[in-house]
Amino acid sequence: MRSRMRIQALRPEFVELIPDVLEPGVLYVSIAYATASHLCACGCGHKVVTPIGPTDWRLTWDGESITLYPSVGNWGLPCRSHYWVREGTVEWAGTWSQSRIDAARKHDRVTKRQYFSRARRSRIGKTE
Numbered sequence: 391m392r393s394r395m396r397i398q399a400l401r402p403e404f405v406e407l408i409p410d411v412l413e414p415g416v417l418y419v420s421i422a423y424a425t426a427s428h429l430c431a432c433g434c435g436h437k438v439v440t441p442i443g444p445t446d447w448r449l450t451w452d453g454e455s456i457t458l459y460p461s462v463g464n465w466g467l468p469c470r471s472h473y474w475v476r477e478g479t480v481e482w483a484g485t486w487s488q489s490r491i492d493a494a495r496k497h498d499r500v501t502k503r504q505y506f507s508r509a510r511r512s513r514i515g516k517t518e
């Protein structure tokens with residue numbers, strides 16, 4: 391079995407549109423579309439999309455490197471890789487069990503629902 395080349399670092403590239411073909415080791419960032427994309431750091435070649443938003447990922451650029459928050463969990467991919475991108479460096483995180491993945495997905499749905507209902511309320515001028 392051939393071992394895959396893991397990606398250790400991701401350097402940012404700011405683009406208007408995320409290209410169709412991504413280069414390994416590059417984190418493409420589109421401010422216009424509030425999204426970032428990179429090839430899975432495990433080396434499987436799958437494209438990973440991380441939308442940027444209050445209920446999605448937060449992206450910090452220090453002028454050189456990028457930090458993504460929270461971690462990138464590719465539960466939908468066959469590799470199921472899970473890692474952090476901190477200051478452009480890929481830090482591997484543990485593999486999650488199915489129940490932990492389910493709990494995280496549920497938490498994500500609840501957070502999104504709360505956020506969007508709050509946003510709706512503030513649009514119609516009601517405050518809590």
Ligand SMILES: [Zn+2]
Pocket residue numbers: 430431432433434435436464467469470471
């Ligand atoms: Zn992968």
